[in-house]
Amino acid sequence: MSKEYDKSKIQKALVVTKAGYMGDTIVATPFLRALNGYLTDSKVAMLSGEMIPILLQGCPYVSEYIALAKSEVKGLGASLNLASKLKSSHFDIAYLLDRSFRSALIAKFAGIPVRVGFDTEHRGALLTHRLPYNWDIPERESLLSILGLNSPGDMNTPELWLSNSEKEEAIRRLNSVGISPGKRPIVAIHSGAHDPEIREWGAYKYARVGDWLIENLKARVILMGSQEEINSAKSVEIMMRKPCVSFAGKTHLRQALGLIAACDLWIGNDGGMLHAAVALGTPTVGIFTPAKAKRWGYDTSKHKTLTHGDPAKRGVPADMRIALDAVTIQEVEDAVSQIFCQRT
Secondary structure (H helix, E strand, C coil): CCCCCCHHHHHEEEEEEECCCHHHHHHCCCHHHHHHCCCCEEEEEEECCCCHHHHHCCCCCCCCCEEHHHHCCCHHHHHHHHHHHCCCCCEEEEEECCCCCCHHHHHHHCCCCCCEECCCCCCCCCCCEECCCCCCCHHHHHHEEEEEECCCCCCCCCCCCCCHHHHHHHHHHHHHHCCCCCCEEEEEEEECCCCCHHCCHHHHHHHHHHHHHHHHHCCCCCCCCCHHHHHHHHHHHCCCCCEEEECCCCHHHHEEEEEEHHHHHEEEECHHHHHHHCCCCCCCEEEEEEHHHHHHHHCCCEEEEEECCCCCCCCHHHHHHHHHHCCCCHHHHHHHHHHHHHHH
């Protein structure tokens, strides 16, 4: 970092994450937790997408949300309007976690005197405190480095929060389809992704894993997904030989989080709901392209990241597709077995 700032003088802090990516905000929760201890007498506001206040409901580290509609995240006019809005709030510091030129420009126009972030996208001149971005370490560790922190595993684990009523609602929802938590393992399969060509492992493979879970672990399998991912979940359901229950497109975000928290395991592609499962304490098997695995994956006794290929080829779609296809059904089954063996 280029110079120190006096944190004792900071009364209002702004944290900016990517507006369109839920996973980025979940991965930022260890940073928010650390910031809560770093700026002990400051109020923290978060600027991100319109779903973030719902996602982070119950978060003790944020006192205010500035939620951007899709119409507010692009264009010069929208940027100037947002800068004017932020200027009236008199923030003392902005932590720009999203690495974009636009966020640094807005913070500059908003007159925020201290602007901290990574020196990416040619925005260094707009920052008062800039750091190099390390593409070879997990994103959650990179974010903590902004505060000058090294990050042991317990420090960089993300968090989400559910109320008791939300947990109880999830149990009732499962009971309504004949699934009772605690009797047999409940496994969620999330086969969809918003950019399927470079993220989706494949419905046929998920169907075979689903059948294996039922045959070998006596599991109950539920299918998860957003409205846009219904077709992917439907394909898995049709291809499975054993019965499963699909919740794809049938829940809002908080209900989906409740169901994930009630599961014994989550299996799916790289995406926001993988990070949600980790944050809720549900064991995971995540299937990644190699560059994404290095920066966004988890590899512990509870969380397995599966990938193949060269992490240096992070921007070539054809190579990303080959890497996804190289992950085998057997590898997923082995990862599941490892997780369940360690739990018994």
